[in-house]
Amino acid sequence: MFGYAGTILRIDLTREKVIRVPLDKEFARKWVGGRGFNSAIMYREVPPGTDPMSPDNLLMFGVGPLNGTAFPCASRFTVTAKSPLTGIFGDSNAGGHFAPEMKYAGYDQIIISGKAPKPCYLLIQDEKVQILDAAHLWGQDIWETHRVIREDHNDQRIQVACIGPAGENGVKYAIVAANLTRVAGRAGMGTVMGAKNLKALAIRGSGTISVADPRRFHELAEAFKHKVLTHPGYERRAQLGTTQLVSALNNLGILPTRHFQEGVFEFADAVSGEALQRLYNVKQKACFACPVHCSRYYVIREGSNAGTRGEGPEYETQCGFSSRLGNSDLQFVLKQNNFVNKMGLDSIETSEVIGFAMECYEKGILTKEDVGGLDLTWGNKEAIETLMNWIVTRSGFGETLAHGVRRTAKLVGKGSEKYAFHTKGLALICGDPRGLKAFGLTYAIASRGADHLRAEPVFELTNDPELAEQRWGIREIADRLEFKGKGVLVNYTEEIATLTDILTICKNIGLSMGILEHKMAAEVYTATTGLNMTIEEITRTAQRIIHIERCFNAREGIRRTDDTLPARFLKEPLQKGATAGHVVELEPMLIEYYQLRGIDPETGIPAPSKLRELGLNEPARDMEGLSTAVSKS
Amino acid sequence: MKKILLDLSKCTGCRSCELACSFAHEGRYGGSISRIQVMKLEDLGVDVPIFCRQCEKRPCVPSCPNSALTIDETTGATLFSWGACIGCGICIENCPIGAMHLHPTEGKILVCDLCGGNPACVEACDTGAIRFESLNGYINQIRHNTALNLAHSLLNAWGIDTDQNEE
Numbered sequence: 001m002f003g004y005a006g007t008i009l010r011i012d013l014t015r016e017k018v019i020r021v022p023l024d025k026e027f028a029r030k031w032v033g034g035r036g037f038n039s040a041i042m043y044r045e046v047p048p049g050t051d052p053m054s055p056d057n058l059l060m061f062g063v064g065p066l067n068g069t070a071f072p073c074a075s076r077f078t079v080t081a082k083s084p085l086t087g088i089f090g091d092s093n094a095g096g097h098f099a100p101e102m103k104y105a106g107y108d109q110i111i112i113s114g115k116a117p118k119p120c121y122l123l124i125q126d127e128k129v130q131i132l133d134a135a136h137l138w139g140q141d142i143w144e145t146h147r148v149i150r151e152d153h154n155d156q157r158i159q160v161a162c163i164g165p166a167g168e169n170g171v172k173y174a175i176v177a178a179n180l181t182r183v184a185g186r187a188g189m190g191t192v193m194g195a196k197n198l199k200a201l202a203i204r205g206s207g208t209i210s211v212a213d214p215r216r217f218h219e220l221a222e223a224f225k226h227k228v229l230t231h232p233g234y235e236r237r238a239q240l241g242t243t244q245l246v247s248a249l250n251n252l253g254i255l256p257t258r259h260f261q262e263g264v265f266e267f268a269d270a271v272s273g274e275a276l277q278r279l280y281n282v283k284q285k286a287c288f289a290c291p292v293h294c295s296r297y298y299v300i301r302e303g304s305n306a307g308t309r310g311e312g313p314e315y316e317t318q319c320g321f322s323s324r325l326g327n328s329d330l331q332f333v334l335k336q337n338n339f340v341n342k343m344g345l346d347s348i349e350t351s352e353v354i355g356f357a358m359e360c361y362e363k364g365i366l367t368k369e370d371v372g373g374l375d376l377t378w379g380n381k382e383a384i385e386t387l388m389n390w391i392v393t394r395s396g397f398g399e400t401l402a403h404g405v406r407r408t409a410k411l412v413g414k415g416s417e418k419y420a421f422h423t424k425g426l427a428l429i430c431g432d433p434r435g436l437k438a439f440g441l442t443y444a445i446a447s448r449g450a451d452h453l454r455a456e457p458v459f460e461l462t463n464d465p466e467l468a469e470q471r472w473g474i475r476e477i478a479d480r481l482e483f484k485g486k487g488v489l490v491n492y493t494e495e496i497a498t499l500t501d502i503l504t505i506c507k508n509i510g511l512s513m514g515i516l517e518h519k520m521a522a523e524v525y526t527a528t529t530g531l532n533m534t535i536e537e538i539t540r541t542a543q544r545i546i547h548i549e550r551c552f553n554a555r556e557g558i559r560r561t562d563d564t565l566p567a568r569f570l571k572e573p574l575q576k577g578a579t580a581g582h583v584v585e586l587e588p589m590l591i592e593y594y595q596l597r598g599i600d601p602e603t604g605i606p607a608p609s610k611l612r613e614l615g616l617n618e619p620a621r622d623m624e625g626l627s628t629a630v631s632k633s
Numbered sequence: 634m635k636k637i638l639l640d641l642s643k644c645t646g647c648r649s650c651e652l653a654c655s656f657a658h659e660g661r662y663g664g665s666i667s668r669i670q671v672m673k674l675e676d677l678g679v680d681v682p683i684f685c686r687q688c689e690k691r692p693c694v695p696s697c698p699n700s701a702l703t704i705d706e707t708t709g710a711t712l713f714s715w716g717a718c719i720g721c722g723i724c725i726e727n728c729p730i731g732a733m734h735l736h737p738t739e740g741k742i743l744v745c746d747l748c749g750g751n752p753a754c755v756e757a758c759d760t761g762a763i764r765f766e767s768l769n770g771y772i773n774q775i776r777h778n779t780a781l782n783l784a785h786s787l788l789n790a791w792g793i794d795t796d797q798n799e800e
Contacts, residue, residue, distance in 0.1 A: 206663075211661075
């Protein structure tokens with residue numbers, strides 16, 4: 001096959017069985033790759049009610065037709081499983097160099113089922129697949145695990161995706177990490193891996209990828225790259241990456257500060273991307289085949305933290321361990337970035353549970369005695385550090401926090417639930433939706449919970465009403481503080497986000513920089529695979545994936561009322577800064593979105609007629625069953 | 634003669650050079666068939682592309698038992714004869730920098746041929762981490778910069794502002 005590697009690898013850890021299944025052309029075309037492949041299998045093979053921590057849950061690694069080729073910025077892989085954090089659909093996506101190696105080894109998807117009797121890791125070298133003893137790796141951090149595997153097999157070019165102690169210990173928001181710091185961070189994919197007694201996938205491939213129409217493929221790759229390199233935001237992205245967002249969001253009054261109590265942080269300059277660049281960055285780093293090289297390597301050269309070095313941080317970690325917790329020390333952020341990357345914690349959920357605890361402490365809901373004698377005053381670095389250690393080992397108050405913010409609030413009780421900032425059990429990212437209305441809608445409707453990456457509607461930050469008028473006929477779409485038309489915007493960008501995920505292109509470039517659109521997606525798919533893909537069909541493909549995930553969640557009992565935001569964002573206006581006076585007007589945006597997407601606005605369940613239109617006949621029948629049950633009750 | 638020169642501070646580790654190399658030689662993509670190999674020292678944050686440096690005294694060429702290796706008179710590249718190479722790997726053993734390896738399926742060695750004088754890897758490098766230049770030109774540039782730096786304090790003592798001369 002062109003573009004694709006041509007094989008799906010199934011590994012049953014319970015029976016120690018390995019099966020190679022040829023990739024079916026129709027399946028490939030219907031779901032394209034990456035998140036698409038994984039979501040399709042999730043619906044088909046993970047029945048409702050499956051315990052995410054049980055051997056019945058699947059853990060999937062999906063890549064797409066562009067991985068391993070020279071198409072710019074197509075380095076991503078998606079890890080998918082039912083989430084132990086949220087109890088619903090879960091996936092997470094990372095760049096680096098793991099995805100191309102998986103293709104070179106010959107695989108488009110790896111589906112892992114069952115549970116190993118004792119800690120193991122997978123060594124995949126082309127056709128040779130071994131389940132090896134991981135006794136010497138269990139307990140090691142993520143960086144050490146990379147080092148030992150490569151040394152054991154005397155091959156520095158082995159690509160590793162592994163978990164740290166957090167994943168082994170069942171912390172509900174554990175990550176899967178590749179290349180030390182390229183992280184599939186959300187929804188507890190590392191937790192599922194740990195529950196399967198699987199420490200790592202180590203992969204090395206000697207194969208190659210051919211494209212169907214090299215001439216056209218090159219034209220498209222060059223056109224894509226040209227758009228990237230001439231983009232007005234390129235230079236800043238190529239230097240600061242996502243860390244430029246600290247000062248940007250602070251200026252907009254939406255930098256989460258002291259757990260979303262404020263949107264302006266008085267020490268934003270000190271923890272900004274610009275400060276990081278000036279004081280600690282030494283080199284740009286890139287994912288596979290990416291000209292943006294938005295990642296950075298940092299070194300602290302002097303002082304008590306001298307010698308601290310690592311890659312990143314990305315904005316979420318940077319904000320999470322600074323303004324979100326009231327900390328103004330950038331070196332502390334860099335240290336915690338290394339800690340979460342080594343131990344294997346999702347920095348977003350980690351900073352949220354700590355922020356939640358700090359706000360509860362401030363409000364008197366939690367006392368010193370409740371939290372093991374710690375002083376949880378905003379910005380107390382020693383306390384934050386101690387909590388993080390406790391979370392990883394699930395000791396003391398860390399055991400309460402290790403379940404994620406929704407469950408933590410249930411355990412704490414006393415009315416603390418209103419301070420647990422999540423949707424569907426997944427913690428909110430570092431972007432206050434009160435000043436990003438379309439982002440607010442995105443958090444509410446996203447299939448994995450409160451996350452921006454399902455639609456990332458950055459167009460609302462453009463302040464370009466003419467372009468909004470021209471594209472959608474609604475000028476307000478270009479204004480972040482307006483809610484009008486945001487259902488239209490999210491309906492559009494949700495499809496682009498899905499296209500980036502299935503073509504495994506980085507969202508920072510494909511979506512956030514506005515480089516990928518439906519036409520380019522269809523053309524590059526055709527040139528790469530030789531399978532004809534029209535704009536209409538790739539649009540239907542994106543919609544198919546959005547809907548199958550919603551169907552999965554509906555089957556688990558998720559309804560309209562779950563598409564919401566924490567009350568603070570709906571009711572309490574921000575007090576200071578450029579977003580003062582604003583809340584999220586969620587309801588009208590939701591209704592607009594449901595109508596365009598083909599979702600029943602009463603139940604939140606996809607309309608069976610829409611599903612049939614997308615070729616999802618079985619899910620359509622399933623949803624009819626659910627709708628009947630809903631109307632009867 | 635031009636050589637591929639390397640600036641480690643600029644290599645982001647994206648491996649576009651590997652992809653360009655594999656495509657230029659075989660029309661498909663894959664690190665295993667690339668003649669330039671990026672070694673990622675991940676725990677140090679450094680990425681190091683490894684490739685043939687066209688040594689003046691090339692240990693690989695005389696080591697070949699089948700005389701499959703020659704030196705291109707125009708470009709100075711190490712060339713190998715597809716027909717004569719028996720894939721014994723003796724040249725690999727003799728290369729002190731690890732710039733050669735065996736083709737994963739063909740049983741022949743792979744070594745940089747400078748693409749006949751227009752290296753595809755250099756073309757693909759966006760940051761200038763690898764560039765194709767004459768070594769003499771490079772030395773001249775470096776010496777000139779060094780001379781300016783050394784002259785700096787003397788010229789200042791003369792009361793001449795050297796800021797405009799600084800790199």
